[in-house]
Amino acid sequence: MDVTDLRIALFSGNYNYVRDGANQALNRLVGYLLRQGASVRVYSPVVKEPAFPPTGDLVGVPAIAIPGRAEYRAPVMIPPSIKRDIKRFAPNIFHVSSPEILGHRAVSLARRWDKPVIASVHTRFETYFRYYGLAFLEPLALAAMRRFYQRCDAIFAPSESMAQLLREQRMSYDVGIWTRGIDQEIFRPDRRDLAWRRGLGIADDEVAIGFVGRLVMEKGLDVYSDAIDQLVRRGVKHRVLIVGEGPAGDWFRNRLPQAVFAGFQAGPDLGRAVASMDMLFNPSVTETFGNVTLEAMASGLPVVAAKATGSDSLVAHGVSGRLVRPGAIVGFADALQHYCENGDARAAAGEAGRKAADRYGWDAVNQELVDGYLRIIRQRQAGSRAPRQSPLPYTD
Template sequence: MSVALSVSHDAPYSALRIALFSGNYNYVRDGANQALNRLVGYLLRQGAQVRVYSPVVDEPAFAPTGDLIGLPSLAVPGRAEYRVPMGLSRKVRRDLAVFAPNVVHVSSPDPSAHRAVSWARSRNLPILASVHTRFETYPRYYNLAFIEPLVEALLRRFYRRCDALVAPSESMAQVLREQRMNYDIDIWSRGVDRDLFHPGRRDLAWRRELGVADDEVVVGFFSRLVMEKGLDVFSDAIDELKRRDIAHRVLIVGDGPAREWFGNRLPDAIFAGFQSGENLARAVASMDVLFFPSITETFGNVTLEAMASGLPVVVAAATGSESLVYDNRSGRLIRPGAIREYADALQAYIADPALRAAHGAAGEARARDFSWDRINQVVADTYLRLIRQHAQR
């Protein structure tokens, strides 16, 4: 079956009818689904029509932006807070037929997205895939590294069936090219809310409530507490600082299934729990340096928010952060897993307030480059380009 696509070169965004498929649009809060919600909000403001298809739960983490249609799903074994969308039900297919999209956007390589790609291809609809995380790296954190080549092959099959990809950073786009996932790749970066994240949120009184003295240097971490965020590397580097007798405090902001493991591993750390909105912004700005050794990020929302808050950052030299951080100017890019090198970088910041201030100021200046509307326009323009290309076939 072929569907006629009639969007001209000069067509406004109001000509767009987007079916967006997400494995997690709003039931658990993370950087990827917040980016998707911001994108949908931007598209709706431009007059586009958007229909979102994702698993739904009784008590989601936040209200969805736009119209959300539930997908059949199953809880992930051992990670019940996450759900795997399981195909397209008759109800969903009927809804798709009535909505009649002129472009399909898939944001995770799950069973429903596979079916959505097949549905779109059978109707000659353009398909855009956005890449939000490095799924092929996850098995190594669960003693399953031997299956990484298989996961990569499955991802390649999925992404090669799409017309184009958008990746959050040039470093991630290059990885995708090297893995032969696709060769039509645009950059859909990430923005930061500068009204929320800025150095003025720093709150010494709040730190004191946590038992932190004004002259103590706080090494901070904020993210969902899951092993793939590099919790083991973080803990090993903190142990190395202790062996060197480097005075510091550790502040952990966030929650997740690895909370108990992390607490047992770092019994002296301050765990502030899950924070959001202004409370999160206050917590981040009240740190002195961010330490985030994750290698699974495709962009680095955590890194950017810390930079906007005026913090120097110590992060893995990996996809995402490599496109944000200027090494030895706004932070340090450290070889993944290099415990002593991480400790060296942290020690330098702990010992030198002037270095912290200089690199923090440089990071804040860099964060000013990331405007959400300008960034989301890239995706809207990519939709229109793919529609035009299909119309010319």
Template sequence: MLDLQSKSLGEEAVQPLNGLRVALFSGNYNYVRDGANQALNRLVDYLLRQGAQVRTYSPVVDNPAFEATGPLVNVPSIAIPGRSEYRLPVALSAAVKKDLAAFDPSVVHVASPDVVGHKAVTWARDRGIPAVASVHTRFETYPRYYGFGFLEPLVVAGLRRFYNRCDALIAPSESMVALLKEQGMNDDVSLWTRGVDRTIFHPSMRDMAWRRSLGIADDEPVVGFLGRLVMEKGLDVFAETIERLRKQGVRHKVLVIGEGPARGWFEDHLPKDGNGTGVFIGHQMGADLGRAVASMDVLFNPSVTETFGNVTLEVMACGLPVVAAAATGSRSLVNDGKTGALVTPGDTRQFAKALAAYLTDPALTRAHGDAGEARASENSWDRINQAVADTYLRLLSADR
């Protein structure tokens, strides 16, 4: 029997998409909270409000991180070895195929290049149904963080085969669109950027009393980390950079927002002598997350795995500068020297120099933070999600 979950949205449609039926395949729709699956849930919310029908096929667990938006059909899966919080879809079972055939989608949207994603694309191609893939992370970079960097060319080749079997790709940043084309992943790549909730992420959420409760003095600048605590987020680069700041005598505290399997490693590798000591507050949501983000002074994001960088946009919306690796995602958001600083990935000396500039110059921090907030205000979720619907409709109207 199929596991079926749903959420009633009850919001008025603004642009009708009646007759559009989207089958969405995701390796993680809601059982672990991250930027990718939250973007997918917002997309489904938008499509349903516009009159489309959407059915999502993804692993289902007993206690998901958040309630799924729209109907959710369970796909057989197994826990990923060493990362048991994530599950790997393993089969397009007979029950799922029967449900899929009954739904009779007009478009198949695949959000992860896993086994079931491959099978879903094959299912669509066999029936002449457009297949769209959204790219949410740079999977080819993951092996380098676990000592298997030599496998990266093989991963790139596998992704190229998968993405070229799709009719079109959608990617969340202009830099990622360019990279996918450069890598030969597909010739048809559209932009699906990300939005930000200004009721949560806004400078007014800053709370100095809350900071004091964490042992952070009002005149003590805060370097923030926001995201899953996993090695592929660049935790080693972050820790080494903070150690450089400590040795240089740059006064600061580190505020870490998030949870993950590498939390213990991160705690062990941040300085312990009071100058740069990390304050870990775990996973935050809603207004609590907005308060924590706005109470930083600068975000440090050394990761090169993001295709967009939701956390970067959220911090910018709070009127704060960002020091980030000059990689896909961040390059499309951070205006180097105006809203933050872009640094060669892994260059801890330059990262420390960029951070020190903000930590010692409040006027520079305010100026770049204000510019970042202005940039973030351009991102409207409904306008952004309509771009995905436009890709669906373009493929449906093309001669096939």
């Protein structure tokens, strides 16, 4: 069996209606699979005006808007018509990308039809509750996720640090790696554009501390703002450059009125924006990989990030940036001040990050998951099955 024999049914809670790192990775994966001769059919909620065109065949599933986050859709079921569509497609493996209703129903369907199923892990959903005053629900979320992932034949994490966390949480017997790649034509140091910076009011000799991503509280916007406040109180000269949009945009603008907000950027424009920063500050603990961290490194920037899943596998502390205990405001401010005041340190860390990012090519990355598909199918054909129960104990 090889890649041309693969028939993959992919289930995603958000394939293309809101742009984020997870669904862009899935679209790149589908594009690679199709180029290699595999067959893929994608099942996900759809909207009239998606953020970008889908790669491959996309079949819409019923969904409702999520209260308080209306830009997102919550799938509610796999109706009989969709089940018939899946049956006609005749997949030989299921791939689920998030532990919500659609994912659960797809796993149940795969097990009913005796098909292997794998899950890719894209974000730390259990941590989201911390940002909305609901931290007490985190143990319940972990238990629900454990039940979901243990019903799959294997799960794939985007970084070794995330894979290790999943093992410690007893999420699966079989944890593989499907990391993320970088478009090295877009993210590179020579995309830096001082004229573009000047147009935003940032002088050539000002040190721009960047943020890239959706403006949502779970990205650590409160920690980001508090650390910048520390720099202001210390009298450290800097500018803040924010790239992205999102529902917390007004909150962030009010919190950092001195910052420059460049709005949403994509493709070469995003590459220009990132390279035109002087460092990236990423305090988030919700990422499983940290696409923006890798993009900044490829652009020659030092990275100050939370020592958490994702960045912990990318940033070499003291070499390509600084890793700081999550939520440690003073520690983040110290790291930012170091790079604000030391141009040689910025240049050395940026060059180290650029070299480290060279090994992340999308085709090689996606081939790792193709190899994982084939391995899981072979194991199933040899008689290996995912456990029917959830026998893995978990203790804090």
